[in-house]
Amino acid sequence: MVSRDQGGEHTDGEFPAVVGGLRMTKQRRAVYQVLLDDRDHPTANDVFRRAQDRMLSISLATVYNCLEALVEHGLVNQVNFDREPSRFCSNLKEHVHFHDEKTGVIHDITFKPGAKLEDLLELPKGTEVTEVELTIRGMLPKQK
Amino acid sequence: MVSRDQGGEHTDGEFPAVVGGLRMTKQRRAVYQVLLDDRDHPTANDVFRRAQDRMLSISLATVYNCLEALVEHGLVNQVNFDREPSRFCSNLKEHVHFHDEKTGVIHDITFKPGAKLEDLLELPKGTEVTEVELTIRGMLPKQK
DNA sequence: TGGCATATTTAGAATAATTCCAATTAGGAC
DNA sequence: GTCCTAATTGGAATTATTCTAAATATGCCA
Ligand SMILES: [Mn+2]
Ligand SMILES: [Mn+2]
Ligand SMILES: [Zn+2]
Ligand SMILES: [Zn+2]
Numbered sequence: 013m014v015s016r017d018q019g020g021e022h023t024d025g026e027f028p029a030v031v032g033g034l035r036m037t038k039q040r041r042a043v044y045q046v047l048l049d050d051r052d053h054p055t056a057n058d059v060f061r062r063a064q065d066r067m068l069s070i071s072l073a074t075v076y077n078c079l080e081a082l083v084e085h086g087l088v089n090q091v092n093f094d095r096e097p098s099r100f101c102s103n104l105k106e107h108v109h110f111h112d113e114k115t116g117v118i119h120d121i122t123f124k125p126g127a128k129l130e131d132l133l134e135l136p137k138g139t140e141v142t143e144v145e146l147t148i149r150g151m152l153p154k155q156k
Numbered sequence: 157m158v159s160r161d162q163g164g165e166h167t168d169g170e171f172p173a174v175v176g177g178l179r180m181t182k183q184r185r186a187v188y189q190v191l192l193d194d195r196d197h198p199t200a201n202d203v204f205r206r207a208q209d210r211m212l213s214i215s216l217a218t219v220y221n222c223l224e225a226l227v228e229h230g231l232v233n234q235v236n237f238d239r240e241p242s243r244f245c246s247n248l249k250e251h252v253h254f255h256d257e258k259t260g261v262i263h264d265i266t267f268k269p270g271a272k273l274e275d276l277l278e279l280p281k282g283t284e285v286t287e288v289e290l291t292i293r294g295m296l297p298k299q300k
Numbered sequence: 301t302g303g304c305a306t307a308t309t310t311a312g313a314a315t316a317a318t319t320c321c322a323a324t325t326a327g328g329a330c
Numbered sequence: 331g332t333c334c335t336a337a338t339t340g341g342a343a344t345t346a347t348t349c350t351a352a353a354t355a356t357g358c359c360a
Contacts, residue, residue, distance in 0.1 A: 035327085037337065056317080071339050076318070081337095094236050095347080097317060108277065113286065127276035133252065134266045138297030142257065145291045153282030181308065181355085200346080215310050220347070225308095239318080241346060302360090309354070320343065327336075 034085040042066045043078040044102070047088055053099040053109075053118045091118075093147060108146035121148070178229040186210045187222040191232055191246040197253075197262045199241040235262075237291060252290035265292070 029036055036044070046054070046062045054062065060075040079100055082088040089101045091109060103120050110119040123129070130141060173180055180188070190198070190206040198206065204219040223244055226232040233245045235253060247264050254263040267273070274285060 035336080037326085039338070069339090073319090073340070074338050077338075090238075092236065092238050094234075095242065098239065110279065110283075122278045123276050124278055129273075129276060132267050132271035132273060132276070133292075134268055135254065135292075136296055139254075139294060140297075141292055141294040143293040145293075147289045148277075148279075148285055149287040149289075150283060150285040152280055153284075179307080179356085183309070213310090217311070217348090218309050221309075239346095303358100304360105305356100305358085307354100307356075310352085312350090314349065315345105315347080317346095318344080321341090323339085325336100325338070327334100329334090330332085 032085045032087050034081055034087065037078075038067065039063075039070050039074050040078045040081060042070060043075055044082055044087065047082075047100055047102040051101065051103060051120070053091060053101050055097040055099055057097065059100060093118075108148065110152075111147060111149045112152050113149055114151050119152075176229045176231050178225055178231065181222075182211065183207075183214050183218050184222045184225060186214060187219055188226055188231065188246070191226075191244055195245065195247060195264070197235060197243040197245050199243055201241065203244060237262075252292065254296075255291060255293045256296050257293055258295050263296075 031044075034040065042063045043059055045066065046059050050062070056076055056079055057072070059079065060070070060072050063070050063075060079088065079090070083090050083100075086104075087102070089103070091099045091101050093099070093109075093111060099118070101120070105120075105122065107120040107122050110121045111117075112119065129144060129146075130139075135141075175188075178184065186207045187203055189210065190203050194206070200220055200223055201216070203223065204214070204216045207214050207219060223232065223234070227234050227244075231246070231248075233247070235243045235245050237243070237253075237255060243262070245264070249264075249266065251264040251266050254265045256263065273288060273290075274283075279285075
């Protein structure tokens, strides 16, 4: 019997074979693990290069496919800044993004407890909000 | 030294020859007027088609050039939703965007008086915010 | 006013992120 | 194992946008 194993029987204990309704193939696992390991909001191409360390044979098309699947199943968020390449974020807690213009680093920022964004806005009464996307650019204070 | 009267260009009375430091060529004027006339956040291509009604000979490259110039001089805002084509907005009052998923219409939403977005967020003390971009998706209540 | 430097416009080519396609490979059920 | 479907793959296609290089317009100054 000569069959190369693409995974799916979950031998290494990292993930179950199915996560959030998504079958965890070897490729999806690699892509997902890349995003869990370094939460620096990499682009698809960043993810591709990092995933290649885990799996030499993975293709860029597959990375795009995996990212799409992970996003659709709610395991990962796709984050866009202006017209730049999309970035990907495995932080599922509600947060917004702060783009530090000095360092280029993208930070996850949470709302203060009890904060209700909609209270700040002149939205017609009864408006149903399904998604909020907030990006802030600026500079963090000097660390000392 | 820029004198108030820029030498008798400005034949059609709509704009002075220079606005916000930007020389108002016939093409820039047409593009800007398109954005002032209908504030429905058109794409560059929408603007191109509308500008052609005013000026048959205008090119798409010029529309992109004009939009860039208008944005750089702060007369127009460039608005991005996900990976969709950029949209352009001549509303200079501070506002955020509400994308009505039922109708596809993009509405300008203002903050309530005195609202301070930064108060809601867990930003490190002393953080300097230079730009905020907020997009909301959802559905407006039924009109009756 | 005409000459000159510079800015702007233009058509079309180039770019780059992303998507699509068609062929292969893998996984799971039986 | 067989069969069916899902996933992967390399490469081509797409598309908004940017770039290029040539033509044109504008502003300035003698
Ligand atoms: Mn990317
Ligand atoms: Mn456009
Ligand atoms: Zn994030
Ligand atoms: Zn707007």
